[in-house]
Amino acid sequence: MAKADSNNTFTYDGESITVTSISEGGTVKPTSSVGSDGTLNYVMSVPIGHKIQASDYLSAKGTVGSSTEEQDLTTDQINAAVAAGIISVRYNSSTDLGYEGAAVVGFVSFNGSQYMLCAYSATAVVPENAITYTDSQGLVYKLFTDDSGNNVAYISESTGTAKASTSLAIPATVQYGGTTYAVTNILKNAVLSAKTLTTLDLSNSTNLQSIGQGSFMAAPITEIILPDSVRSLGSNTFMNGGKLTKFVAGTDLSTLGQMTVANNELKYISIPDNVTVGINAFRYQSPSMTASTTPTSDEAQIISTPSGLQLPLANLITYNIGGKSQLDSIGATVTSDSGVTYDDKTQTFTIDPSVTTFPFAFASNLPGSFGGTYTVTVNNGKDTVTPQDQTIDPGDTLPDAASYIHSITDADGNTVDPTTAAGDGSLKLTYPDGTPDTNTPGTYEVDLTYTDGSDTYTAIAHLTITKPADSSSSSDSSASTNGSSNGNTSTGNTGSNGGGTTTGNSSANGVTSSNSSSSAATDSSSTGSDTVTTTSADTVSVGEKVYAKKALYLYSKPTFSKTNRVTGYAKKTRIYAPIFTVKSTTTSANGVLRYKVTTENGKSGYITANSAYTAPLYWKGNYSKLYVINPSGTYAYKSQAFKKANRVKLLKQSTSVKVVKVIKYGLTTRYKLANGTYISGNKQWTSPTKPTFPTKVTNRSALNLYSDKNLTHKVKHYTSKTKHVFTVKK
Structure with missing residues (x-):
C-alpha cells in the first residue's frame, strides 16, 4: 500500500477529496494473483472494446469533504483522482482494446514514485444477452452493445450455405430491429473448412478489426486484401487453403499469428512496418508460374541476354514490408542437373533453351519464414x-x-x-x-x-564506352557548368540555367564528372583564373553520401524497369541536388553496378552508379583555395569536430579561403585553412572553382514563381507573352 502526502487534494463533484493511500485491486478480476506493491501482477483479460480506467485495477482511500475519517473512495472518485493528476497513470500504447489480441500495459505512480504495473489483453467475449442473427449468405452474427457503448456484430459461425459458397462478402454493418451494428470481429473457427470458398471480399469491411484463429482455415481462397481497419489475424487464419497466391495487409495491421497463411501458394506478400509476425506465418508455400520470352499479362518475363536466357527472381516473387522490397532476404537453390543455374548476387536464374519446367527451393530469413518450393513452367515464344x-x-x-x-x-x-x-x-x-x-x-x-x-x-x-588512353578527367572534375534547370539561360559569362535570359553576371556552379583518377579543373571567369588538380576514387564506400548530377529515378529493385520506380528526382543545380546515403553496392540482372541507398527522407531503394548521374558528395582533392558557394554560407570551425560550440565564423557566399591541407574525416572530408580553422568539403557548400552569379534574369518562355527553393509552392505564373525581369538576391 502506498501512502499519500498532505498535498494530494483535489475537488470532485463539489467536494474536496484528499487521497491518503492506493492499493492493487479494482473492479476487474485479475487473471493472475496480486503480488506485493510495485510488481507486474495485475494482469487482466477483458472483452474486446473494454474502456480502460484506473478503477479497473486500483483501490484507494481518502477523506471526503469536511470529514477527517478515512474511507474507501468510489470508482468515480478514483478515476477523478487520475484525471486530476493525483494518481499518475500512463500507458505504453493506445488504450484502444477494440480488437482481439490487443494488449496494453499501464504504469502507475503515486507520490512521485512508481507504484505498480498492470496489463490488459482483449479477448472475444460474447455476452449472454447477445442477439443471434443470420444473413442471406449464411453467416451467423452475435449482436450486442459493448462496454464502450458501441453496437457491434461478431461473426461467430456459419451455416452449411456459407460453407458451400464459392464467394463470401463481409459487410461493414448489419441491420437488425432498426439498429445498425458494426461488424468488427470474426471469431475463432467461424468459417472453418469452407472447402469451395475461393473468393473472400473484404473491400467493404471498413469496421473489421480482427479475424480469429482458424476462421477460414482450409478454405481455397486465392487472394486476401485486408482493409486498413484490420489489426490482428489469429493463428492458422488462412492456413491449409492451398490456393492463396496474394496476401496484402492494410496499414493498421499489428499482429499476425503463427502459421496464419501457411501451406498455400503465396508469391506476393505486402505488409506494413512494425507487424509482430508469428512463427511460420508464411511458411510451406508451393507457388507456381509460367515464364516466357513473350509473356502474357499473368506470366513472368524471361529476358534474352548475351549470356543466355535469364529470369530474375523479382519477376516471380514480391515480398514487401512497409512498401520496401525484402527480396534480398530470400535465398534460392536449384538442382545441379535441372539445366538452370542461379546467381545469388544478382538473384537471377539462367535457363537453358531446352528446359520446359524447373523447381527451386526458396526461403527468407525474416520472421514468418516465407519459403517453400516454387515450380516454373517455361513456355517461350517461337520468336x-x-x-x-x-x-x-x-x-x-x-x-x-x-x-x-x-x-x-x-x-x-x-x-x-x-x-x-x-x-x-x-x-x-x-x-x-x-x-x-x-x-x-x-x-x-x-x-x-x-x-x-x-x-x-x-x-x-x-554498351561500354572506353576510357581515353591518357585521361585527365575526374569524377569530381571542377570544369564548371551549371547543373540547374530553373527556366533561365545566360548571357555574359558562361553558365546555363535553361529557359530564360540572364543580364549581368551569370552562374557557373555545376560540376562535370567521369571515372578516372585525376583532373585539371580551370575557372576562367572575368575576375581571374584558378587551376586546381583533383583526385577521385572510382568507387563509393558503404555509408558515403552521393548526390544526383542529372534527373534520375529511385527503384525498388536493382534491375530497373518502369514498374519498379519508387520516385523520380528532377535535375537541380548541385547546391540543391538530392542526396543519397550508399548502404551497399550490387548489380542488375545483367551486371550493371547499382547503389542501394536511403534518401534524406528515409526512403530506400536503388539508383544508378553511373558517374554521369551520381557523384560523391565530398571533395577529395588537394586544393590551394576553396570558395563558399551556398547561399546560406558555411561555418569555419576551430577543430575537425563540427559542433555548434566549435564555430568560429560564418563565411558568406563567394568568400574565398586559402587551404593548407585536406583531411579525411570518417566518410567525409575537412579542409584545414591557413588561419588554422576547418571547413567542410561538402560540394553543396564549397567549390575549388570561383563562382559568379547573375544579378538579373528574364523569362524566355512561360514559367512559375515559387516561394521555396525546392519549387513545390507556386506563388505566381508568368506566361510566355509577358517578359519579366527578376532581380537575383542570392
Missing part, C-alpha cells in the same frame, strides 16, 4: 532474339538498335534482318538510365524489344 554487347570510344556516335542484335528468328522460323526490323519499328531500343553521354566512360544497360504480331520479345545488351 528468338539473341543480343550482343557493343563497345565504343569516347566521342563516338551511339550504336543503333540493329547493332545490338546478333540474330532474330520470327515465329515462322524465318531470319529477320535487324536493320529492317529497326527501320519498320518492330525493333526498339531504350536506355533505362537515360541516354549515355559518349564522352563519359562506363558500361550502360540497353533494353531491346522486338514485336512480332501480338508477341513482344525482350532482350538486354550493354
